[in-house]
Structures are given as structure tokens and as C-alpha cells.
Amino acid sequence: MADENQGFLGAIWETIKTIFWALIIAGVFRTLLFQPFWIPSSSMKDTLLVGDFLFVNKMAYGYSYASCPSIKLGQFGIDIDAADICGFLDGDNSRLIGDQPERGDVVVFRHPVSHQDYIKRLIGLPGDTVQMKAGLLHINGEPVQVEDGGVFSETKEPQGPEGRYPRCSNDPVGEGGVCEKERLIETLPGGVRHSMLNIQDGLDLDDTKVFTVPEGHFFFMGDNRDNSTDSRVSQTSFGVGMVPFENLIGRADRIMFSSAGRSMLFFWTWRGDRFFKAID
Structure with missing residues (x-):
């Protein structure tokens, strides 16, 4: 015994x-090395769709306090922030083995105030000026090149675990109808070409002041320009403002898996054409 x-x-x-x-x-x-990230919102359409799953390359920009994972399990009362683990690296806006990001990178970063993870496209580098005029992006006083990219269409239905309906340029659209947005192809200084969406002209963020990106900071915008809270909005728990270098987590390079349903277990909603898709 x-x-x-x-x-x-x-x-x-x-x-x-x-x-x-x-x-x-x-x-x-x-x-x-890599951090998993689910796309919860529509701010990066059509580059990233709600329900896309990707791994963030943490080696791309080196390491800072933001590289440590946050562990949030509300049902067990666990709320450990990255700063609780690696706070000793915070404060000087520097990184270990750090490489500078490039304009046009799709980046996951920690919100400077709320500490939530965000994903946006890097538009402005330190020293740049950024401004929106009548919906057209200007960098260092020059308008970026924009081409017609056709129409982006999707079904008007709840999307992802949060069940949000997409905004449509052809609203009102009933549930199950075809939701459309104007697609444009934007070429940034340096040559990165990417698609972006326009829902409506004349919105507040279509015309902004001139933003000057300070040293050690970056200016981010979503590709779904009319449905993105980004650096065009002053830094609060809601707005993003300028993002410090140390808040960058990593670069998003490739979509590994994608599901259009409320759960990844709904295999009939999987988007097989997006598996292992490179992010432009």
C-alpha cells in the first residue's frame, strides 16, 4: 500500500x-517572441477584420516594460498589469535591443492611459507633421497619394464576440443586407501601399489641426478612418494621442486564423482565405 x-x-x-x-x-x-492577439473591433478594416487572429512579433522593436504580458482573469479576480511585472524597465522611454519601427507598420501598442492593447498603422515618425484635410492625409505638408480601390462589401450583421454592427456608407441597411464602404489605396512616404476605408465625408476627424510628433513618440491611425479612435484624438482614457516608443509591443506581420462568428468554435464561419495571410 x-x-x-x-x-x-x-x-x-x-x-x-x-x-x-x-x-x-x-x-x-x-x-x-510572440504574443497572440484577436482583432476585437473594425478600426483596421479591411486590412484586419473582426475575428482575425494573429501573433505579434515582439522581436521587431526590441523589449520594454510593455513586452511583459498582462494577465487579466476577471472571473478569478486576477488583474496583473505588465507594469506590475516589468515596471522596473518603465520611465526612460527606451528599449533593449531596440529597432525603430517603419512608417506603414501595423503595430500593437499599449494605450498610454488605459493600458489596453491597441492595433493601428504607424503614420507619423518623430519630427513629422501630420494633418487631415477634407479626409486626405498630409505628412510633412504634402498630401499622400490616393487611388480608387473599388467598394468594400460585407453583410450587415453582428460581428465578433462583442456583436457590433458595421457602419455602412449606404445606410440605412437592414440586417442581412449588403453594407458598403468606399475603398481607397493609400501610398505613404517610403512606398508602403495599403487599403483604407471611407464611410462618410465631412466628419470631425476628416479635418484636423497640424500634429507635430515629438521625439521618441509615434502617430497612429486606423485604416477604417471614420471608425477609429487613434492619434487624431488627444490622449485620454479614450483618445490615443502620441504613443511613446516604450509602449510598442510588436509588429503584426501575418494573420494566422480568422473567424467571422461569435466564437472560434463556429467552424462554419471560418474564413479560410485569410489563414496565414500576410498583413500589408
Whole structure:
């Protein structure tokens, strides 16, 4: 009987050790290499759709306090922020083994106030001026090149776990109808070409003041320009403002999986044409 008990306890101990080392390896992987990220909102359409799943390349820009994972499990009362783990790296707006991001990169970063993870396109580098005039982006006083990209169409229905309906340029559209937006192809200084969407002309963020990007900071915008809270809105718990270098988490390079449904388990809503799709 004693031998049986020792064997049972030994098996439990081996299981505990296996789980422990698996968690350590997963933590190192997520902290140093790649972080999973689900697209929860429509601010980056049509580059990224609600329900896209990707891994963020943390090696692209080096490491800062924001590289540490935040652990938020509300049902268990766990709310550990990245700053709680790696706060000793915070404060000087620098990075370890840090490479500068490039204009046009799609970047995941920590919101400077709310500390939530955001994903947007990098538009303005340190020292740049950025302004929107009549819906057209101007960088350093020059308008960017824009071409007609046709029409982006999707079904007017709840999208993703949050169940939000898309905004449409052809509203009112009933549920199940075809929701349309104007698609444009924008070429940024440096040559990055990407699609963006326009829902309506004449909105507040179509005309802005001139923003000057300070040293060590970056200016971000969503590709779905009329449905994005980004650096055009002053930094609050809602607006993004200028994002410090140390708040960058990593670069989004490729979509690994995509589901149009309320759950990834709804296999009939999987978007097979987006699996392993490169992000432009």
C-alpha cells in the first residue's frame, strides 16, 4: 500500500512539474517572441477584420516594460498589469535591443492611459507633421497619394464576440443586407501601399489641426478612418494621442486564423482565405 501511495504521489508531482515548466516556457515565449492577439473591433478594416487572429512579433522593436504580458482573469479576480511585472524597465522611454519601427507598420501598442492593447498603422515618425484635410492625409505638408480601390462589401450583421454592427456608407441597411464602404489605396512616404476605408465625408476627424510628433513618440491611425479612435484624438482614457516608443509591443506581420462568428468554435464561419495571410 505504501508503495502504491508513493507511486501515486510521485505521478502527481511529475504532473505538477510538467505543468510548471510548460507555463514557464509559455511565459518566456509570450514575453520574448510572440504574443497572440484577436482583432476585437473594425478600426483596421479591411486590412484586419473582426475575428482575425494573429501573433505579434515582439522581436521587431526590441523589449520594454510593455513586452511583459498582462494577465487579466476577471472571473478569478486576477488583474496583473505588465507594469506590475516589468515596471522596473518603465520611465526612460527606451528599449533593449531596440529597432525603430517603419512608417506603414501595423503595430500593437499599449494605450498610454488605459493600458489596453491597441492595433493601428504607424503614420507619423518623430519630427513629422501630420494633418487631415477634407479626409486626405498630409505628412510633412504634402498630401499622400490616393487611388480608387473599388467598394468594400460585407453583410450587415453582428460581428465578433462583442456583436457590433458595421457602419455602412449606404445606410440605412437592414440586417442581412449588403453594407458598403468606399475603398481607397493609400501610398505613404517610403512606398508602403495599403487599403483604407471611407464611410462618410465631412466628419470631425476628416479635418484636423497640424500634429507635430515629438521625439521618441509615434502617430497612429486606423485604416477604417471614420471608425477609429487613434492619434487624431488627444490622449485620454479614450483618445490615443502620441504613443511613446516604450509602449510598442510588436509588429503584426501575418494573420494566422480568422473567424467571422461569435466564437472560434463556429467552424462554419471560418474564413479560410485569410489563414496565414500576410498583413500589408
